[in-house]
Amino acid sequence: MKKGLCFLGILVVVMVMSVNGDSSKEILVKKVKGHKVCSQGWECKQWSKYCCNQTISDLFQVYQFEDLFSKRNSPVAHAVGFWDYQSFITAAALFEPLGFGTTGGKLMQMKEIAAFLGHVGSKTSCGYGVATGGPLAWGLCYNRELSPSQSYCDDSYKYTYPCSPGAEYYGRGALPIYWNVNYGATGEALKVDLLNHPEYIEQNATLAFQAAIWRWMTEIKKGQPSSHDAFVGNWEPTKNDTLAKRTPGFGATMNILYGEMVCGQGDIDAMNNIVSHYQYYLDLMGVGREQAGPHDVLTCAEQKAFNPATASKDDS
Numbered sequence: 001m002k003k004g005l006c007f008l009g010i011l012v013v014v015m016v017m018s019v020n021g022d023s024s025k026e027i028l029v030k031k032v033k034g035h036k037v038c039s040q041g042w043e044c045k046q047w048s049k050y051c052c053n054q055t056i057s058d059l060f061q062v063y064q065f066e067d068l069f070s071k072r073n074s075p076v077a078h079a080v081g082f083w084d085y086q087s088f089i090t091a092a093a094l095f096e097p098l099g100f101g102t103t104g105g106k107l108m109q110m111k112e113i114a115a116f117l118g119h120v121g122s123k124t125s126c127g128y129g130v131a132t133g134g135p136l137a138w139g140l141c142y143n144r145e146l147s148p149s150q151s152y153c154d155d156s157y158k159y160t161y162p163c164s165p166g167a168e169y170y171g172r173g174a175l176p177i178y179w180n181v182n183y184g185a186t187g188e189a190l191k192v193d194l195l196n197h198p199e200y201i202e203q204n205a206t207l208a209f210q211a212a213i214w215r216w217m218t219e220i221k222k223g224q225p226s227s228h229d230a231f232v233g234n235w236e237p238t239k240n241d242t243l244a245k246r247t248p249g250f251g252a253t254m255n256i257l258y259g260e261m262v263c264g265q266g267d268i269d270a271m272n273n274i275v276s277h278y279q280y281y282l283d284l285m286g287v288g289r290e291q292a293g294p295h296d297v298l299t300c301a302e303q304k305a306f307n308p309a310t311a312s313k314d315d316s
Helices: 062-068 085-093 106-123 180-190 198-202 205-217 227-232 239-243 250-261 269-284
Strands: 012-017 024-032 035-040 044-048
Touching: 062 085, 062 269, 085 205, 106 205, 106 227, 106 250, 106 269, 180 205, 198 205, 205 227, 227 250, 250 269
Parallel strands: none
Antiparallel strands: 012 024, 024 035, 035 044
């Protein structure tokens, strides 16, 4: 392993061995305004402090992805051949310079990967109690809602995100997107015309993962942190948050993503299913479910919803 020292104004190349020891990669290091920033090839190519850490592919490899989603290509699955490891890693590369899976040390990085994929697995599962391999082995079974009950077009957004004639805004993706407003906002962020072509999400696995990671990394609603910030500890709860029993951790990510559909109702099945996927993935990744934290951090059973109201379109 070769190492370089980083001096102000000097670009230093550091060669490091990969985590499995069979290859090396080049890390570029420099200082900007006294702070070390790095770039690591295609996976973490923007200059960022987070790119000085190990990348997701260093910590989370193909065999682990296959372990987590072992039944996704079974004959009875509904998205056979769609989801794969490379699509996830390629999508994640866009957000690793922003801290996705690259925040903190190895333990926090692994926990965030497991947390994000725990949500994904629970929302795309076709596993049931009697399913072969158990109900938690069936994540990434779907990439779209199979029997939409409506087109999910909301005309109240006709001046900002008007529905495209013939487009259907039913649930698609790794964290399913519903409604024209959400397709429009996601498309704007990713620079893809999802408002006119929502079907792109079910045609491109990398884009489907990018949309889900963008939602994880973004403050979707005013007054709420992103799921990422709530999970890694960047979010500092206000007094009102504390009174509402909202604390940083996995439980808060469920509150942000689903609100009162899942949270504040005690240990209901809908919440426990998501928690179980997260714990199961921690175990399979070699982290261990004991690292998930105590009940009030792991769950949102007692948390009041950030925006208490009937389930809104943004929570769908």
